[in-house]
Amino acid sequence: MADQETKAQQDRIAKALSQVAADGSKFQKDPEARKELVASARELLDAAETPVESLLWHIWALPTRTVAARIAVDLKLFETATSNNGSPKTNEQFAAATGASPSLVKRITRTCASMNMLDEQGPGIYGPNALTKLLAQPQYAAGIIFCFDTTQNSFAQMPGYLRNTKFQNPESPVDGPFQFANKHNGHAFTWLTAHPEVFAAFHGYVHTLRTHRPAWTEMYPVKERLVEDLKMDASAFVDLGGGVGQTLQDFNKAVPEYTGRLVLQELGEVIGAATAMGVGEDKRIELQVHDFFTPQPIRGARAYFMRSVLHDWPDEQCRQILTHVKDAMEPGYSRILISDCVLADEKAAWQHMALDFYMMAQASSQERTETEWHVLIESCGLKIAGIYTKDQGNEGLIEVVIP
Incomplete structure (x- = not known):
């Protein structure tokens, strides 16, 4: 039995090695193939590890990496590592940044080095790598x-x-x-x-994370659906729960030909934060205090946009939000644009499943499959006109209209 298991593992490793080699060759010619190479490299690691090694990675390494990274941020380890042009530093130099105990810092730096968050360049001496430089920002x-x-x-x-x-x-x-x-x-x-x-x-x-992922404007036919036939008396692009306005600012830059109103709707404390940051000073973006669990005050808008809003709420609350928007829509003209994850029914991306757990932990909510999105949207008397996605693990764009 043991021999059969060994042979099966060897066969799996050989197959994974072959795939890594193939994806590596493809990457040499096409930089866009990098994601396929990462996936095949992960499969090789999974094939080569024993079950016990995999178990220890999950119960020892992952929790340790998470807490070590959080402490490292407080200790300014990543910022210190990149200072002075990234010159190598001792634990005493790292400790000086916050007045921490060098003995404690030593335990954190060597843990970070073992997890590839720092480069160990000698006994007790560390410098930055690419991940360090990222985390220093x-x-x-x-x-x-x-x-x-x-x-x-x-x-x-x-x-x-x-x-x-x-x-x-x-x-x-x-x-x-x-x-x-x-x-x-x-x-x-x-x-x-x-x-x-x-x-x-x-x-x-x-x-910041979204700047590394495809923009919704790259997936969705913006000019055809939003710019053409725009009524200037009903031109609002309303961002519900839009934080401090980054999405509207990005949209304004990406689609300068959209000359209609841009309206940020948020709770009072968030609008206050946006105001303090200077959002709306040029009058291009209008700031409006609004709770999306109450009736939508802007009627007949061109688009009601929600990014990572509905994944924050269970179905019952989502129906309340959608119904208020539906009541304000102009049939045949208005649309709801939902920028959220669309889970695959089979072999879902790890990014989506991780977010699903995060949402359960934070808000008793969830990420949804395409089928679940259809059920939710149709339960409000609305219809999905199209779902637009690009690459695995990213947000999709769901276009919703009144049937």
């Missing part, structure tokens, strides 16, 4: 701050929460894993606005 370190501070406690308590509910799917946005873990009675968003550092990290990280 505040907008990327913000991803570590937000994901850790908002979610790790919920992840740690999620098994206990699910045991407590006899393993029912979380469906209440104010009584889920986040509230159970944080002894918090409100929505996770309420907690977020009460923690300014994490709130700022959220907006910085989310926008």
